[in-house]
Amino acid sequence: MKKLTTISLIAVLFLLSCQKTELVSSNFATNDDAVSSILSPRDMSSLMLPRSDDYPSIPQDPKNPITAEKVQLGQLLFHESRLGQTPKQQQGLHTYSCATCHHAEAGFQSGMSQAISEGGNGFGVTGELRIPSPLYSTANLDVQPIRTPTVLNTAYSEVILWNGSLGGTGVNLGTEANWKVSDGTNNNFLGMQGLEGGGVAALKKHRLTPDTVWLASVPEYKNLFDLAFPDVPEAQRVSSLNVSLAMAAYQRTLLPNEAPFQKYLQGDPRAMTADQVAGMNLFFGKAKCAKCHNGPSLGTVQFFALGMADMQQGVFGAVNIAPGNTESKGRGGFTGKAADLYKFKVPQLYNLKDAGFYGHGGNFTSIEQVIRYINTAVPQNANVPATQLAKQFVPLNLNDDEIAKLVAFVKDALYDPNLSRYAPASLPSGDCIPNNDAQSKIDRGCQ
Numbered sequence: 178m179k180k181l182t183t184i185s186l187i188a189v190l191f192l193l194s195c196q197k198t199e200l201v202s203s204n205f206a207t208n209d210d211a212v213s214s215i216l217s218p219r220d221m222s223s224l225m226l227p228r229s230d231d232y233p234s235i236p237q238d239p240k241n242p243i244t245a246e247k248v249q250l251g252q253l254l255f256h257e258s259r260l261g262q263t264p265k266q267q268q269g270l271h272t273y274s275c276a277t278c279h280h281a282e283a284g285f286q287s288g289m290s291q292a293i294s295e296g297g298n299g300f301g302v303t304g305e306l307r308i309p310s311p312l313y314s315t316a317n318l319d320v321q322p323i324r325t326p327t328v329l330n331t332a333y334s335e336v337i338l339w340n341g342s343l344g345g346t347g348v349n350l351g352t353e354a355n356w357k358v359s360d361g362t363n364n365n366f367l368g369m370q371g372l373e374g375g376g377v378a379a380l381k382k383h384r385l386t387p388d389t390v391w392l393a394s395v396p397e398y399k400n401l402f403d404l405a406f407p408d409v410p411e412a413q414r415v416s417s418l419n420v421s422l423a424m425a426a427y428q429r430t431l432l433p434n435e436a437p438f439q440k441y442l443q444g445d446p447r448a449m450t451a452d453q454v455a456g457m458n459l460f461f462g463k464a465k466c467a468k469c470h471n472g473p474s475l476g477t478v479q480f481f482a483l484g485m486a487d488m489q490q491g492v493f494g495a496v497n498i499a500p501g502n503t504e505s506k507g508r509g510g511f512t513g514k515a516a517d518l519y520k521f522k523v524p525q526l527y528n529l530k531d532a533g534f535y536g537h538g539g540n541f542t543s544i545e546q547v548i549r550y551i552n553t554a555v556p557q558n559a560n561v562p563a564t565q566l567a568k569q570f571v572p573l574n575l576n577d578d579e580i581a582k583l584v585a586f587v588k589d590a591l592y593d594p595n596l597s598r599y600a601p602a603s604l605p606s607g608d609c610i611p612n613n614d615a616q617s618k619i620d621r622g623c624q
């Protein structure tokens with residue numbers, strides 16, 4: 178204990194003394210793995226997440242500045258199953274929400290390899306027990322042919338979805354010819370970023386058409402819309418677009434900034450174990466993960482093929498997957514360019530262990546499996562031509578000990594244990610969070 182304190186003091190002094198140094202500083206304090214870091218102070222600050230209420234420091238769409246009122250409204254709407262009012266079967270009315278597939282208990286993923294919104298029944302503990310309702314025909318379930326990514330850290334994703342198709346700015350400028358009504362990419366013409374404009378597409382896709390008459394009739398909602406959108410004429414204030422804008426503001430605040438790695442970056446060298454520090458050094462060094470996973474979310478708006486399997490190639494019990502679906506074609510399914518085929522957006526890496534399923538197809542069931550796959554670099558997916566694979570997808574020759582340390586870093590140091598702070602305690606409707614079907618109400622103790 179005494180040794181650790183002395184070492185951390187040296188580390189802090191070192192950090193203070195070399196604020197301006199840009200050199201990669203290895204083994205700066207001692208040779209003890211617990212404190213030696215290959216990250217320079219400059220690297221460290223580029224990886225730090227802001228506080229969730231430090232709005233000026235959170236990336237945002239200039240057309241939708243984050244305000245406390247929007248965040249508060251968006252938090253409620255994101256979890257509000259009263260928005261679930263255009264179901265394919267009447268039994269589903271008012272039983273599902275955005276949070277059905279993106280809730281705090283699963284790190285804002287769904288807890289399932291293939292998430293079910295409308296037509297699902299039950300929740301379990303982390304969303305893992307949501308099964309199709311016997312009242313539903315399979316064709317009417319709201320399921321997608323690709324795994325549900327988290328909405329954590331989406332502030333760092335100017336365009337969204339695995340193929341980056343939603344968002345009318347950034348890398349999507351120049352793709353206008355591919356924006357169409359059928360997949361909601363026509364909302365890109367709003368000229369907003371993915372979370373803002375894309376939210377309108379998500380509402381429609383997931384049968385969550387907001388009942389504006391009802392929303393305006395609930396005093397708590399009416400008041401929040403007034404406070405969040407004071408510049409919009411009152412008659413237009415409660416609209417699908419503003420629902421999307423409020424939810425976007427909320428999603429931008431979903432930052433896993435209490436993870437040990439973040440605490441370490443904030444200046445607490447004891448926040449991570451020695452193995453996690455060693456894993457961090459491998460991540461940013463020898464294992465070259467940071468070539469792609471970088472920035473505060475450790476994900477980027479870049480697209481690569483790692484040859485991972487699609488959902489139809491392995492997930493047991495997955496349904497409603499059309500052969501040749503565009504989702505499985507990655508960025509190329511959206512841009513229509515051969516060079517983009519099978520390339521997926523580099524995902525963020527926080528709170529993965531809450532989900533239990535990884536890769537765009539949800540075919541990996543542990544973080545270790547993913548890392549072993551990247552280490553051996555043998556593609557799973559026969560549809561992906563070798564010429565499409567990322568040039569960095571080559572054997573890394575990491576040994577078992579190094580893999581264990583990388584896993585310790587990704588699984589536990591990038592894990593914020595307190596995401597429930599982002600979920601609302603209750604909803605103006607009084608509905609059960611995040612689902613309002615009979616079994617979910619029992620599982621969640623809502624009745």
Ligand code: HEC
Pocket residue numbers: 274275276277278279292293294295319320321323324325326327328331334336337338339340372376379380383385424428504
């Ligand atoms: C049926 C479960 C389901 C529901 C309900 C759902 N989503 Fe999703 N969400 C998904 C899936 C699956 C994807 C990935 C789709 C793709 O990439 O093609 C996704 C992707 C996203 C992303 C992109 C994340 C990223 O890193 O690119 C955001 C943001 C998002 N959803 C927000 C929402 C919002 C807002 C709602 C409510 C209007 C919603 N979702 C409702 C399943 C769901």
Ligand code: HEC
Pocket residue numbers: 460464465466467468469470480481482483484485521522523524525526529534535536537538544547548551552567568569570583587
């Ligand atoms: C060439 C860029 C690149 C490199 C290098 C890279 N990754 Fe990734 N990583 C990706 C992409 C792209 C995906 C998503 C691929 C897919 O789903 O088809 C991904 C997926 C993952 C996932 C699964 C996340 C999820 O939500 O499903 C983990 C974990 C991961 N990478 C960790 C690492 C680690 C650890 C390293 C270093 C050993 C690494 N990656 C190196 C691009 C990269």
